Amino acid sequence: MNKLFLGDTFEILPVLKDESVDLIFIDPPYFMQTEGNLIRSEGTFFDGINEEWDKFGSFEEYDNFTIKYLKEIKRIMKKNASLWIIGSFQNIYRIGNILQNLGFWIINDIIWKKSNPTPNFKGTRFTNSHETLLWVVKNKNAKYTFNYKTMKYLNGGKQMGSVWEIPICAGKERVKTNGKKAHPSQKPEKLLENIILATSKPKDVVLDPFMGVGTTPAIAKRLGRKYVGIEKEKKYFDLAKKRVEEEKVVENPLYKNVLDIKPPKVKITDMIKKGYFKENENFLDKDENFIFKLDKNGKLQGNSIHKLSAELQNKINFNGWEYWYVKRDNKLVSINKIRKEYWKKETGYEHINRCNRQYCHI
Numbered sequence: 001m002n003k004l005f006l007g008d009t010f011e012i013l014p015v016l017k018d019e020s021v022d023l024i025f026i027d028p029p030y031f032m033q034t035e036g037n038l039i040r041s042e043g044t045f046f047d048g049i050n051e052e053w054d055k056f057g058s059f060e061e062y063d064n065f066t067i068k069y070l071k072e073i074k075r076i077m078k079k080n081a082s083l084w085i086i087g088s089f090q091n092i093y094r095i096g097n098i099l100q101n102l103g104f105w106i107i108n109d110i111i112w113k114k115s116n117p118t119p120n121f122k123g124t125r126f127t128n129s130h131e132t133l134l135w136v137v138k139n140k141n142a143k144y145t146f147n148y149k150t151m152k153y154l155n156g157g158k159q160m161g162s163v164w165e166i167p168i169c170a171g172k173e174r175v176k177t178n179g180k181k182a183h184p185s186q187k188p189e190k191l192l193e194n195i196i197l198a199t200s201k202p203k204d205v206v207l208d209p210f211m212g213v214g215t216t217p218a219i220a221k222r223l224g225r226k227y228v229g230i231e232k233e234k235k236y237f238d239l240a241k242k243r244v245e246e247e248k249v250v251e252n253p254l255y256k257n258v259l260d261i262k263p264p265k266v267k268i269t270d271m272i273k274k275g276y277f278k279e280n281e282n283f284l285d286k287d288e289n290f291i292f293k294l295d296k297n298g299k300l301q302g303n304s305i306h307k308l309s310a311e312l313q314n315k316i317n318f319n320g321w322e323y324w325y326v327k328r329d330n331k332l333v334s335i336n337k338i339r340k341e342y343w344k345k346e347t348g349y350e351h352i353n354r355c356n357r358q359y360c361h362i
């Protein structure tokens with residue numbers, strides 16, 4: 001754990017144990033098939049992806065390469081692990097097809113909309129201003145992690161959608177050698193932040209088998225996850241190693257999934273035993289129209305707190321914790337408030353209704 005490997009992913013992946021990884025991010029060679037030099041409108045060369053590791057002899061060769069690593073990845077994924085793969089129009093359809101053929105189950109395809117895309121210099125087609133991410137799990141039955149509330153919070157309180165607008169990696173975050181960008185396809189930190197926060201838990205193991213200059217392990221470390229990274233080019237590996245070493249773990253309750261941790265189940269009978277409620281005490285609705293006595297089985301004169309609250313309101317179902325009150329010092333107190341006290345004192349779980357601004361540095 002917390003290791004970066006210099007070497008060929010096809011030699012290192014087989015060494016990893018079966019069902020040992022919780023989250024995988026793959027930014028594979030795209031097989032861009034670019035030919036000749038790209039020249040900007042002002043006459044300078046554009047430094048695109050023209051590297052040996054992105055070259056393949058044919059689609060068949062690329063597909064075999066993809067199938068080979070995906071089979072290994074499936075073996076090392078835990079039962080409920082998530083896998084994310086990013087690609088562009090050149091490769092993402094081939095990868096999607098292969099994933100489905102191998103039995104993976106697609107949860108979402110996410111569009112990464114680039115707010116500052118590289119222009120189409122020749123003006124011969126639309127500017128490629130997005131890339132696609134596929135979020136998949138091992139099979140249809142996987143009970144994957146999805147931190148819905150955390151992502152909603154990060155999206156300003158609105159359910160997060162499948163189009164993420166994020167600028168391409170630039171400025172301080174871009175890893176450089178001698179003042180020039182070190183890697184042609186370094187991914188933005190925010191992309192990895194979204195992926196890791198949405199689909200993993202603290203201390204989960206995050207793997208990147210084509211890590212480049214280490215964006216995935218660096219962000220995994222920052223967010224309090226464990227990491228494993230593999231890269232075969234020494235120049236990238238060295239930069240990744242330095243970057244991850246320099247990265248600091250950021251303490252933030254949001255990264256500990258406080259918003260998504262499910263509260264422990266509470267039984268009213270346990271609350272009676274611990275003195276939070278008394279047998280035979282009155283449970284009332286907020287207008288004090290109905291009064292029922294609590295029996296020793298945690299029921300209201302034989303009825304469940306939920307069913308009875310639903311019936312009294314002519315509803316099919318209702319959460320009784322939000323309906324009933326008891327009297328304390330002659331004042332009405334919600335039983336939900338008392339449950340929160342019980343959670344905090346007896347289980348250590350702290351209920352958070354609304355996320356506090358302080359949780360979010362982004």
Ligand SMILES: C[S@@+](CC[C@H](N)C(=O)[O-])C[C@H]1O[C@@H](n2cnc3c(N)ncnc32)[C@H](O)[C@@H]1O
Nearest residue numbers: 008009027053186187210211212213215231232
């Ligand atoms: C698209 S880049 C990943 C960039 C990375 N996401 C980042 O933000 O820096 C793909 C990387 O995979 C590496 N690579 C390609 N084939 C590999 C292999 N067989 N084993 C290990 N690394 C490989 C390349 O050297 C390249 O750095």
